[in-house]
Amino acid sequence: MYQEELKEYLRFSRWPTMWCPGCGLGIMQRVIAEAMKESNLDHTNTTIISGIGCTGRTAGYFNFDSIHGLHGRAVCLAEGVKAVRPDLNVVVVSGDGDIFGIGGNHLLHSSRRNANLKVIVNVNDIYGLTGGQMSPCTPKGVKTVTSPQGSPYDPFNAQGLITSNAHYFYARSSVWHQPHLKKCIKEMMSWHGFALLEVRDYCIENNGRRLGFKNPHEMLMQIKETYKIKSDLQPGQQLAQNELGIMTR
Amino acid sequence: MDTRFLQGNEAVALAALQAGIQFYAGYPITPATEIMELLAEEPARNPRFAYLHFEDEIASINAIVGASLAGAKAMTATSGPGFSLMQEGIGLAHMTRAPIVIVDVQRVGPSTGMPTLPSQGDVMQARYGSHGDFYPIAFSPNSVEEAYAQTIISFNAAEESLSPVVLLMDGYIGHLYEAIDLDAVNIPPVPRSRPPFGQGRRHFTGLLSRDDVPDTKDSAYYREWYAGYKKEIQIVADKYALFETVPNDKSNTIIISYGITSRIVRELGDAYAYFRPIRIWPSLDREIIEACQGHKKVVVIEMNDGQYGGEIERILKRESVSIPVIGGDLSLSQIVATMREKKVYKA
Numbered sequence: 164m165y166q167e168e169l170k171e172y173l174r175f176s177r178w179p180t181m182w183c184p185g186c187g188l189g190i191m192q193r194v195i196a197e198a199m200k201e202s203n204l205d206h207t208n209t210t211i212i213s214g215i216g217c218t219g220r221t222a223g224y225f226n227f228d229s230i231h232g233l234h235g236r237a238v239c240l241a242e243g244v245k246a247v248r249p250d251l252n253v254v255v256v257s258g259d260g261d262i263f264g265i266g267g268n269h270l271l272h273s274s275r276r277n278a279n280l281k282v283i284v285n286v287n288d289i290y291g292l293t294g295g296q297m298s299p300c301t302p303k304g305v306k307t308v309t310s311p312q313g314s315p316y317d318p319f320n321a322q323g324l325i326t327s328n329a330h331y332f333y334a335r336s337s338v339w340h341q342p343h344l345k346k347c348i349k350e351m352m353s354w355h356g357f358a359l360l361e362v363r364d365y366c367i368e369n370n371g372r373r374l375g376f377k378n379p380h381e382m383l384m385q386i387k388e389t390y391k392i393k394s395d396l397q398p399g400q401q402l403a404q405n406e407l408g409i410m411t412r
Numbered sequence: 413m414d415t416r417f418l419q420g421n422e423a424v425a426l427a428a429l430q431a432g433i434q435f436y437a438g439y440p441i442t443p444a445t446e447i448m449e450l451l452a453e454e455p456a457r458n459p460r461f462a463y464l465h466f467e468d469e470i471a472s473i474n475a476i477v478g479a480s481l482a483g484a485k486a487m488t489a490t491s492g493p494g495f496s497l498m499q500e501g502i503g504l505a506h507m508t509r510a511p512i513v514i515v516d517v518q519r520v521g522p523s524t525g526m527p528t529l530p531s532q533g534d535v536m537q538a539r540y541g542s543h544g545d546f547y548p549i550a551f552s553p554n555s556v557e558e559a560y561a562q563t564i565i566s567f568n569a570a571e572e573s574l575s576p577v578v579l580l581m582d583g584y585i586g587h588l589y590e591a592i593d594l595d596a597v598n599i600p601p602v603p604r605s606r607p608p609f610g611q612g613r614r615h616f617t618g619l620l621s622r623d624d625v626p627d628t629k630d631s632a633y634y635r636e637w638y639a640g641y642k643k644e645i646q647i648v649a650d651k652y653a654l655f656e657t658v659p660n661d662k663s664n665t666i667i668i669s670y671g672i673t674s675r676i677v678r679e680l681g682d683a684y685a686y687f688r689p690i691r692i693w694p695s696l697d698r699e700i701i702e703a704c705q706g707h708k709k710v711v712v713i714e715m716n717d718g719q720y721g722g723e724i725e726r727i728l729k730r731e732s733v734s735i736p737v738i739g740g741d742l743s744l745s746q747i748v749a750t751m752r753e754k755k756v757y758k759a
Binding site for chain 2: 174175177206207209212215221223227228229230231232233234236239240241242243244246247248250268269271272274347
């Protein structure tokens with residue numbers, strides 16, 4: 164049924180997607196499409212830009228004019244699109260390794276320039292497509308194939324980076340908290356200026372199994388139990404690590 | 413008549429506007445910065461032109477690829493270090509068939525090298541710099557007027573071939589002032605060939621794809637795709653088979669040079685035949701073979717350690733004499749000294 168409702172938004176001729184069974188990316192993609200539909204964003208006024216990685220494939224699954232660019236360069240490529248087509252809603256969908264890792268410099272400067280882009284980052288704590296290497300969001304101590312003794316570093320603090328700007332829209336949600344996720348997407352789409360949404364996700368095949376999770380449902384339940392929606396955020400207050408919410412200035 | 417006293421870099425900026433540029437993205441670098449500075453003034457005059465000063469050359473090249481796919485004529489300009497950073501993005505433009513123009517005002521490398529001194533050291537990088545097989549078009553002007561004309565030609569060739577085109581300038585031409593008549597360069601701009609974004613459901617990807625869908629396991633399809641892509645670019649390149657030749661039946665020696673070097677070299681006089689490729693990539697194989705027929709010695713003079721000379725030997729399937737002019741100080745006396753040393757100088 165959802166295929167009929169979202170056929171203008173998603174390119175179902177390419178189904179099944181290349182994502183693993185149980186992956187949270189399908190949830191995120193559907194919620195983005197629903198939020199777009201409810202916000203009157205469609206192929207005549209919106210374009211999707213992705214980088215490289217599992218999440219990077221998102222652009223190709225949208226039934227819009229879309230670009231699947233280079234690793235880490237989705238944000239700057241999107242800024243080029245927006246510069247020549249200010250009438251289009253330019254939405255970037257990519258992963259934490261792509262946007263925060265290799266593309267970190269572009270995120271820093273595009274957000275500083277307050278480029279009118281909507282950047283949705285799927286955070287699954289891992290480089291999934293290449294087999295489960297440590298990403299900028301891998302929690303400290305978590306073992307991956309490139310951090311066999313556990314990640315020695317604190318994860319990337321996107322909230323800190325984005326909210327250091329004079330003007331910002333920063334939101335955090337998860338693939339479990341779908342109504343909240345949809346609300347965040349709809350709010351970011353109506354925001355004028357740079358908007359970043361972190362979507363907490365998981366990777367069962369190339370991370371979760373190694374950490375002892377038996378199936379994607381267990382990982383989804385962990386997200387459900389870990390994260391709480393913070394709705395009474397005061398100005399100047401930051402979200403705690405386990406909180407979901409929207410911060411703007 | 414619209415005669416102006418212009419620097420090579422200024423001519424490139426004016427030509428880009430003449431060609432219909434709608435977007436410039438860049439990062440300052442010696443000796444290319446003037447192009448960016450001039451275009452930075454343009455948005456205030458022309459609301460249909462967008463300009464962005466990015467954080468680096470990687471962002472710049474990706475932004476012009478995005479702008480191009482979205483429907484705008486786009487360009488960036490840089491020098492060696494930035495050109496190196498742009499290589500992955502140039503590959504993306506080849507794979508997504510994005511018409512863009514990249515101006516490389518060459519300086520002495522490797523690395524930071526000698527930033528203010530000219531070079532032709534990026535000739536092979538322009539051909540092979542990005543990973544994998546690709547088939548680029550590049551032009552090499554030898555005057556301010558040619559810089560102007562070939563910038564417009566680069567935009568046109570990019571649009572017609574749906575591929576990135578490189579204008580291989582050098583620090584010398586970039587900063588050289590000459591009087592040129594802009595009206596005398598009558599090259600009509602080619603209109604945009606692709607519809608802009610927001611009208612369709614097209615998907616552009618750096619992956620090998622068929623009908624907008626990635627198809628990354630079919631080797632036979634790759635070969636078919638590559639042959640088609642190469643042929644399409646060759647057809648456009650053939651339209652711009654630009655070169656200059658000075659035949660000389662009496663000389664046993666032909667000198668091949670390009671860019672600013674070719675102008676110094678002509679001071680050597682009537683004792684030689686000369687050939688100057690203007691479209692430097694794809695190489696003008698047939699024209700070079702024809703020009704070199706009947707000449708026992710082929711001398712290649714260039715501001716690098718024999719890069720194009722190797723290419724000439726590949727084309728002719730015989731030895732050439734390389735006269736490298738490296739280190740940025742292009743002078744006739746130095747060329748003559750090396751030619752004497754290699755016994756190809758005719759007093």
